[in-house]
Amino acid sequence: MKEKLDSILLLDDNPATNYIHKKFIEKVNCTERVLEFQNGYEALKYIRDHSHRPPDLIFVDINMPIMDAWEFLEEFEKLEEGLRQKSKVFVLTTSLSPRDVEKANQIGFIEDIMMKPLSTDDIEQLMTKFF
Amino acid sequence: MAHPNTIQTSTTWLKDIPSAIALIDKNFEICDASQNWFQKFQLEGKEKETKGVNIFEIFPRFSEDWKVKLDYVLDGLPNIQIMDKVETDGGDSLKYIWHLNPWKDGYGNQLGVILNVQDVKDNHHLQLELQRTRDSLYQKGKMAKIGSWDYSLSEKNVTWSQNIKEILGIDSNLKGTLENMVTFFKEGSSRDTFQTILEMAIRTGKPWDENLELATPGGKSIWVKSIGRPKFKDGKCSRIIGTLQAISQTRETSSAHNQSSASWNYDPFFQQSPVGMAIVDYTTGKLLQINETLEALIGKTNKQLSNKSYRNFLDTKKLGRKNPVTQLSKSGRFGPLDIEYVRGRTKSLNVQLKGKVIEGQNKSKLVLITVVDITKQNEKQLVLEEKIGQTKDEIKKLVNFAHMTSHNLKGQASNFSLLLQFLKTEKMEEERKTIFTMLSHASESLTDTIKGLREIVTIRQNINLRKRPLSFNEYVFKAEQGLSGLIKKEEAKIVNEIPDDLKVRALPVYLESIIGNVLSNAIKFRKKHKKPLVVISAQVKQYYTVVSIEDNGIGLDLKNHEQKLFGLYEAFQKENDSRGMGLYLVKYQMELMKGSVECESKPNEGSVFRLFFSNK
Numbered sequence: 150m151k152e153k154l155d156s157i158l159l160l161d162d163n164p165a166t167n168y169i170h171k172k173f174i175e176k177v178n179c180t181e182r183v184l185e186f187q188n189g190y191e192a193l194k195y196i197r198d199h200s201h202r203p204p205d206l207i208f209v210d211i212n213m214p215i216m217d218a219w220e221f222l223e224e225f226e227k228l229e230e231g232l233r234q235k236s237k238v239f240v241l242t243t244s245l246s247p248r249d250v251e252k253a254n255q256i257g258f259i260e261d262i263m264m265k266p267l268s269t270d271d272i273e274q275l276m277t278k279f280f
Numbered sequence: 281m282a283h284p285n286t287i288q289t290s291t292t293w294l295k296d297i298p299s300a301i302a303l304i305d306k307n308f309e310i311c312d313a314s315q316n317w318f319q320k321f322q323l324e325g326k327e328k329e330t331k332g333v334n335i336f337e338i339f340p341r342f343s344e345d346w347k348v349k350l351d352y353v354l355d356g357l358p359n360i361q362i363m364d365k366v367e368t369d370g371g372d373s374l375k376y377i378w379h380l381n382p383w384k385d386g387y388g389n390q391l392g393v394i395l396n397v398q399d400v401k402d403n404h405h406l407q408l409e410l411q412r413t414r415d416s417l418y419q420k421g422k423m424a425k426i427g428s429w430d431y432s433l434s435e436k437n438v439t440w441s442q443n444i445k446e447i448l449g450i451d452s453n454l455k456g457t458l459e460n461m462v463t464f465f466k467e468g469s470s471r472d473t474f475q476t477i478l479e480m481a482i483r484t485g486k487p488w489d490e491n492l493e494l495a496t497p498g499g500k501s502i503w504v505k506s507i508g509r510p511k512f513k514d515g516k517c518s519r520i521i522g523t524l525q526a527i528s529q530t531r532e533t534s535s536a537h538n539q540s541s542a543s544w545n546y547d548p549f550f551q552q553s554p555v556g557m558a559i560v561d562y563t564t565g566k567l568l569q570i571n572e573t574l575e576a577l578i579g580k581t582n583k584q585l586s587n588k589s590y591r592n593f594l595d596t597k598k599l600g601r602k603n604p605v606t607q608l609s610k611s612g613r614f615g616p617l618d619i620e621y622v623r624g625r626t627k628s629l630n631v632q633l634k635g636k637v638i639e640g641q642n643k644s645k646l647v648l649i650t651v652v653d654i655t656k657q658n659e660k661q662l663v664l665e666e667k668i669g670q671t672k673d674e675i676k677k678l679v680n681f682a683h684m685t686s687h688n689l690k691g692q693a694s695n696f697s698l699l700l701q702f703l704k705t706e707k708m709e710e711e712r713k714t715i716f717t718m719l720s721h722a723s724e725s726l727t728d729t730i731k732g733l734r735e736i737v738t739i740r741q742n743i744n745l746r747k748r749p750l751s752f753n754e755y756v757f758k759a760e761q762g763l764s765g766l767i768k769k770e771e772a773k774i775v776n777e778i779p780d781d782l783k784v785r786a787l788p789v790y791l792e793s794i795i796g797n798v799l800s801n802a803i804k805f806r807k808k809h810k811k812p813l814v815v816i817s818a819q820v821k822q823y824y825t826v827v828s829i830e831d832n833g834i835g836l837d838l839k840n841h842e843q844k845l846f847g848l849y850e851a852f853q854k855e856n857d858s859r860g861m862g863l864y865l866v867k868y869q870m871e872l873m874k875g876s877v878e879c880e881s882k883p884n885e886g887s888v889f890r891l892f893f894s895n896k
Contacts, residue, residue, distance in 0.1 A: 165722050
């Protein structure tokens with residue numbers, strides 16, 4: 150595991166979920182910064198505007214009203230390759246549906262689907278495996 | 281097992297019969313005879329040698345006419361009698377009557393001919409009977425429209441019997457040539473078939489039995505049963521004996537002379553059967569008879585339909601594998617075949633047909649068809665299918681609903697629990713405030729979800745209530761009262777253009793909920809610097825009353841969200857720009873009332889929600 154990531158981006162329309170995940174990430178102490186977004190458009194704008202410093206890890210909730218995970222990832226895929234490849238993407242959900250698993254499998258750059266809320270154990274394991 | 285054509289049937293019983301009876305096979309060879317018969321023709325003691333010998337060898341006096349008549353019997357004609365006169369060595373003259381009848385086995389297979397001989401001197405009246413028989417034979421032939429023809433290959437001429445001339449309408453001066461005969465068969469498949477089977481018979485000796493169509497010189501079309509038997513001499517075909525029987529007029533013959541043939545009787549069972557029935561001629565496809573039940577069902581009489589082709593009722597081209605003609609030719613049966621029958625100008629019936637080939641008089645092929653009215657069954661089936669469809673939709677909705685509810689409540693419950701844990705351990709005041717805000721938010725969200733669930737339960741409880749005409753404006757007023765706080769806060773203006781007498785068919789609980797939800801959304805999703813304006817209008821159409829609720833709010837990007845606008849998941853999203861559970865409930869309730877809801881909107885250009893209330 151790397152010493153510490155530069156940033157982790159949280160994208161969930163429910164601020165409570167983002168808050169809880171931020172707390173756990175801080176507890177694991179695996180990143181310098183936690184970026185919270187409740188809207189996919191804002192998250193994309195941030196990534197584009199900070200192309201020199203893209204997030205190392207992105208957690209995106211599948212079900213969001215304005216722009217869901219699939220729409221977000223469709224736009225994310227359009228970003229420059231260098232920018233996109235820098236971030237590892239995980240999708241989050243409270244219940245796994247076969248349709249979601251199938252969709253996730255179709256999108257090559259998704260690392261995994263995970264159940265939310267994430268725990269500190271989940272985050273530690275993920276860090277060990279991917280970084 | 282004995283083959284029907286090889287005579288292995290036991291004939292031991294014959295020996296003791298007091299009459300003079302002989303059995304000959306299809307080649308006219310003696311199979312067996314009674315003792316009396318052997319005695320009568322001085323063959324006593326030569327029984328064994330006689331068996332297997334051709335009758336024409338035993339009785340060289342038998343003329344060609346015998347062959348023709350024996351052929352008639354082999355073709356199934358019974359009770360043919362021939363006078364036989366014998367000069368004895370002593371100069372005496374003996375006269376016999378030979379009764380010729382078909383010899384069949386227990387399965388109805390033709391084995392040969394039964395010859396029963398009677399002495400004329402023993403029975404003087406037989407002479408009279410013979411004359412009567414001749415007349416009768418002619419009459420039967422005439423009535424059954426059976427005629428014979430004989431083609432001699434060496435002389436290249438055809439001899440036609442009187443009946444055949446009548447059947448064919450042949451001019452008595454017409455030359456008896458095969459070419460002329462061929463032209464009587466209707467051009468096309470009938471003529472081609474006749475030429476082929478004739479050629480085959482001459483070449484291989486194969487007899488035939490085919491139904492063919494004739495075109496008479498008078499321009500008439502007649503279907504006939506054509507039977508032909510080639511006769512061979514020294515390995516070569518020398519002559520062909522044939523019969524023609526008109527089969528399209530057999531009904532008349534049957535009623536006039538039903539003693540001589542097994543006939544199809546339109547018996548009381550057929551007439552009084554509670555099931556609709558029809559008899560169709562297999563060969564011509566013409567309707568011969570329908571029963572009373574079918575007359576009542578289709579509203580036409582037997583007389584109106586008699587002799588009409590089944591094609592008037594059934595377009596077989598579109599039926600493919602279900603084509604009854606194909607099925608009948610393969611298996612002798614067809615159906616069940618469901619078709620639509622248009623009775624009169626407007627009434628349409630769904631009927632189910634089943635058919636089976638049966639044997640009519642003179643072995644003609646008929647099709648017995650049963651016709652059952654399944655209109656009501658179909659209607660019930662449609663209602664049932666609709667109910668099943670609705671139930672499936674309901675189940676699908678419930679499964680989705682259960683899934684989304686548990687999913688949503690699980691998420692919220694987890695958040696609650698985790699936030700409370702944080703609160704317990706958090707010391708910093710600022711952070712505790714943040715957690716409190718989060719908890720408060722989660723609590724509101726949970727309350728809204730539970731409220732939504734209760735509304736859905738209410739909807740389901742009212743699902744069986746009947747719609748009734750409701751004053752639309754009365755419910756707009758109720759909704760305005762319910763939303764008065766929001767209207768005041770947002771300084772909203774509602775312009776209602778609906779006339780007071782407008783009524784829509786709806787359930788009161790649903791209508792109240794629908795108007796409340798659409799109005800509150802129209803006000804809530806306002807532009808920041810523009811006071812909300814909502815215009816309500818209606819248009820009554822033939823099948824629907826369309827109510828439009830238009831606002832000047834922030835609008836929606838339908839290009840990306842049309843599918844999700846009324847979705848169940850969106851029902852649980854209570855954040856910022858979500859329309860909440862309201863629109864899900866609006867759509868659900870409108871659909872339960874056989875109506876629908878549509879949305880027209882663009883970002884920053886307001887929205888129009890159109891509610892379609894069914895007028896039924």
